[in-house]
Amino acid sequence: MKTLEEIKKIREQKRAELDLRVNLSANTVEKHILVCHGTGCTSSKSPQIIENFKKILEEKNIKNVRVIQTGCFGLCAKGPIVIIRPEDVLYVMVKPEDCEEIIDSHIIKGKILERLLCKDIDEKIVKKLDELNFYKKQKRIALKNCGVIDPENIDEYIAFDGYRALEKVLFEMTPEEVIDEVTKSGLRGRGGAGFPTGKKWSFTRMANGTQKYVVCNADEGDPGAFMDRSILEGDPHCVLEAMMIAGYAIGANKGYIYVRAEYPIAVHRFQTAINQAREYGILGKKIFGTDFEFDIEVRLGAGAFVCGEETALLESVEGKTGRPRLKPPFPANSGLWKKPTLINNVETYANITKIILNGAKWYSSIGTENSKGTKVFALGGNVVNVGLVEVPMGTTLREIVFDIGGGIPNGHEFKAAQTGGPSGGCITAENLDTPIDYESLTQIGSMMGSGGLIVMDDTKCMVNLAKFYLGFTVDESCGKCNPCRIGTKRMLEILDKITKGEGTVADIDKLEFLANIIKKTSVCGLRTNSTKPCTKYIKVF
Amino acid sequence: MNEKCKCGNEYKDEKLEKILSKYEKNKSNLIQILSEVQENYGYIPENVQLEISKYLGIEMAEIYGVITFYSRFTLKPKGKYNIAVCLGTACFVKGSEKILDRIKQKLGIDVGQTTPDGRFSLEATRCIGACGLAPVFTVNDEVHGKATIDMVDKVLDEYMKKD
Numbered sequence: 001m002k003t004l005e006e007i008k009k010i011r012e013q014k015r016a017e018l019d020l021r022v023n024l025s026a027n028t029v030e031k032h033i034l035v036c037h038g039t040g041c042t043s044s045k046s047p048q049i050i051e052n053f054k055k056i057l058e059e060k061n062i063k064n065v066r067v068i069q070t071g072c073f074g075l076c077a078k079g080p081i082v083i084i085r086p087e088d089v090l091y092v093m094v095k096p097e098d099c100e101e102i103i104d105s106h107i108i109k110g111k112i113l114e115r116l117l118c119k120d121i122d123e124k125i126v127k128k129l130d131e132l133n134f135y136k137k138q139k140r141i142a143l144k145n146c147g148v149i150d151p152e153n154i155d156e157y158i159a160f161d162g163y164r165a166l167e168k169v170l171f172e173m174t175p176e177e178v179i180d181e182v183t184k185s186g187l188r189g190r191g192g193a194g195f196p197t198g199k200k201w202s203f204t205r206m207a208n209g210t211q212k213y214v215v216c217n218a219d220e221g222d223p224g225a226f227m228d229r230s231i232l233e234g235d236p237h238c239v240l241e242a243m244m245i246a247g248y249a250i251g252a253n254k255g256y257i258y259v260r261a262e263y264p265i266a267v268h269r270f271q272t273a274i275n276q277a278r279e280y281g282i283l284g285k286k287i288f289g290t291d292f293e294f295d296i297e298v299r300l301g302a303g304a305f306v307c308g309e310e311t312a313l314l315e316s317v318e319g320k321t322g323r324p325r326l327k328p329p330f331p332a333n334s335g336l337w338k339k340p341t342l343i344n345n346v347e348t349y350a351n352i353t354k355i356i357l358n359g360a361k362w363y364s365s366i367g368t369e370n371s372k373g374t375k376v377f378a379l380g381g382n383v384v385n386v387g388l389v390e391v392p393m394g395t396t397l398r399e400i401v402f403d404i405g406g407g408i409p410n411g412h413e414f415k416a417a418q419t420g421g422p423s424g425g426c427i428t429a430e431n432l433d434t435p436i437d438y439e440s441l442t443q444i445g446s447m448m449g450s451g452g453l454i455v456m457d458d459t460k461c462m463v464n465l466a467k468f469y470l471g472f473t474v475d476e477s478c479g480k481c482n483p484c485r486i487g488t489k490r491m492l493e494i495l496d497k498i499t500k501g502e503g504t505v506a507d508i509d510k511l512e513f514l515a516n517i518i519k520k521t522s523v524c525g526l527r528t529n530s531t532k533p534c535t536k537y538i539k540v541f
Numbered sequence: 542m543n544e545k546c547k548c549g550n551e552y553k554d555e556k557l558e559k560i561l562s563k564y565e566k567n568k569s570n571l572i573q574i575l576s577e578v579q580e581n582y583g584y585i586p587e588n589v590q591l592e593i594s595k596y597l598g599i600e601m602a603e604i605y606g607v608i609t610f611y612s613r614f615t616l617k618p619k620g621k622y623n624i625a626v627c628l629g630t631a632c633f634v635k636g637s638e639k640i641l642d643r644i645k646q647k648l649g650i651d652v653g654q655t656t657p658d659g660r661f662s663l664e665a666t667r668c669i670g671a672c673g674l675a676p677v678f679t680v681n682d683e684v685h686g687k688a689t690i691d692m693v694d695k696v697l698d699e700y701m702k703k704d
Contacts, residue, residue, distance in 0.1 A: 039669070039670040039671060040670065040671050040672070040673045040674065043669075043671040043674055043677070043684035043686060044671075044674060044684075044686060076671075076672065076673030076674075077673045078673075079673055079674075221667070222630075222668075223628070223629035223630045223631075223633075223667045223668045224629045224630030224631040224632075224668055224672060225668065226668065226670045226672060229670055261576055261613055262613075262666070262667070262668075262669060262670075263670065299572070299573070300572065300573060300576050301611075302572055302575070302576060302611035302612070302613040302614060303611050303612035303613035303614075303667070304610060304611050304612065305667070316572065317569065318568070318569045319567075319568050319569040319570060319571035319572050319573075319607075320571075320607065321606055321607050321610040321611075322610070322611075378672065380630070380631030380634070380672040380675065381630070381631055381634040381635070381675075382634060382635070386631070386672055386673045386675070387673060418630065421630065452630065454630045454631060454634055455634075456634055460634060465633075465634075468628075468630070468633050469630075478610070
């Protein structure tokens with residue numbers, strides 16, 4: 001247990017100690033070697049890199065250098081990534097056997113190891129992270145701490161304003177004021193649908209009932225999306241803190257986070273965060289000496305796309321098969337065990353602490369008229385810089401794909417980009433200059449979605465892709481509504497016929513007919529949207 | 542001693558008891574318990590389902606429904622080497638279908654099957670999050686990124702040589 005005073009002290013001490021992470025001219029003799037420990041880099045042996053660094057430092061008896069695991073830096077295409085601070089030098093595609101050379105050259109001789117520096121898209125050799133074209137147009141709010149702190153160390157989180165937002169709401173704001181601030185910020189649901197977050201909070205606050213719940217949707221089912229996972233891996237405490245703030249605002253004392261079991265690192269990090277927060281008395285009873293109490297439990301998903309749909313997710317938290325419920329009633333009135341429940345997506349929560357600390361005015365100054373703030377995208381497919389990007393709303397797709405993403409590799413042309421995963425739509429070359437916000441994307445027949453952004457070059461067959469998405473939908477249909485369960489299967493069969501070169505014009509009419517019926521007669525959003533890629537492709541190609 | 546343990550029941554029950562003791566007798570814990578069983582046993586055996594049914598007071602039919610609904614749970618044991626090919630969109634766009642086809646061809650099994658000798662099983666998974674390395678496949682927990690047909694051949698040959 002720590003008192004509020006003790007936590008403030010930790011913040012002061014640690015902040016001074018960690019100044020070199022964010023301040024290039026920090027007055028220090030220490031150096032920090034930051035190694036990405038997200039899923040992407042871990043898959044290419046970053047844990048071994050960390051181990052090697054530690055071992056070599058010990059062997060050579062070097063004292064003032066620390067090795068730290070961090071969350072995702074974003075440039076997954078060039079992983080594993082190592083950054084040395086305070087000089088802020090970026091090494092890419094590092095192998096475990098490179099560690100000794102890095103230490104000998106960079107740490108001991110003070111000479112940058114040119115061989116492992118990053119080559120930018122214009123062939124220029126870049127030494128620092130911020131100098132890369134990949135980072136120039138980005139703005140990190142939700143990902144602020146990713147790549148800066150050790151996600152498994154609560155003190156490092158506290159050092160960078162951690163749990164200050166919670167302190168602020170508990171001592172200086174009424175629940176109504178908190179909701180008001182979130183409403184004024186213009187923040188909208190980052191899970192895809194874009195419902196105003198403040199409104200959701202206020203509905204749940206106003207709902208009748210003494211027992212209420214806060215739920216975090218971390219069932220990132222969209223294949224090719226890894227925004228939420230990266231946030232949980234890189235900065236789990238910020239989601240935890242936001243859930244507590246939400247609990248205070250709506251009058252709930254219990255939270256659940258529903259995470260895909262396929263994300264073992266994220267699950268481990270979040271559970272670690274919960275344990276540490278409990279140990280510090282930040283989770284539990286009489287938080288910071290007030291009457292506010294709150295606790296959080298992790299629930300694992302077990303591999304069902306439909307559980308990303310909020311009511312299906314609630315069913316699954318209750319231990320049942322995850323089939324969507326009919327709405328209304330909405331979760332705000334009847335959610336977990338029929339109690340009023342607030343359910344938001346990971347990325348939505350990740351914005352909350354920053355809104356509370358910096359104010360709604362600051363947040364709403366970023367973005368477009370109706371879509372405020374930033375959006376995180378998982379950029380993948382046929383693009384040079386595959387990775388995690390966070391851009392202000394209103395950035396165009398061209399900027400994301402070409403300026404940040406570095407364009408299409410191997411001299412191919414851009415054909416289309418898919419947003420919103422299997423429920424979304426594709427954007428073609430003529431719409432590349434559309435600013436990314438909720439309304440504009442819907443207008444051009446796509447959707448914001450959760451943030452998966454898959455780029456396709458001119459060699460890709462769109463019918464085949466439609467077939468891929470439909471195949472996914474067929475597999476993942478929960479079977480509750482017949483039109484979806486049977487209809488998508490029939491559509492897949494027709495597409496199969498077309499990809500074999502046996503399609504007729506009548507098949508296209510049939511596809512459109514089926515898509516329409518499924519859209520009109522199925523219960524959940526995933527299904528009514530499931531036919532979208534298919535119908536959209538019919539129109540465009 | 543060996544005679545007694547042949548069926549594996551005694552040992553397994555202990556394992557199960559340990560898992561169950563961590564959870565309250567609350568129906569909402571079903572998925573958590575099944576996850577741990579899947580992880581420890583490699584599948585969810587019928588006798589274990591029965592024990593869970595008694596413990597939580599849930600009908601066997603309902604448990605069966607939950608197991609078959611979620612793709613993570615299996616009713617049959619997986620192979621010693623479980624190969625999973627990522628069919629997330631990022632990997633799909635980069636040609637993971639061809640990787641999957643090659644593995645099917647080499648092992649002579651389809652997705653969801655195990656080789657008759659029980660050594661290899663094959664599954665198609667959704668995004669495992671290594672999109673930067675697409676296309677990706679895993680053997681047990683080891684990730685093989687930027688996969689090509691040649692690489693599949695090489696990796697599988699190595700595992701085939703092992704026990």
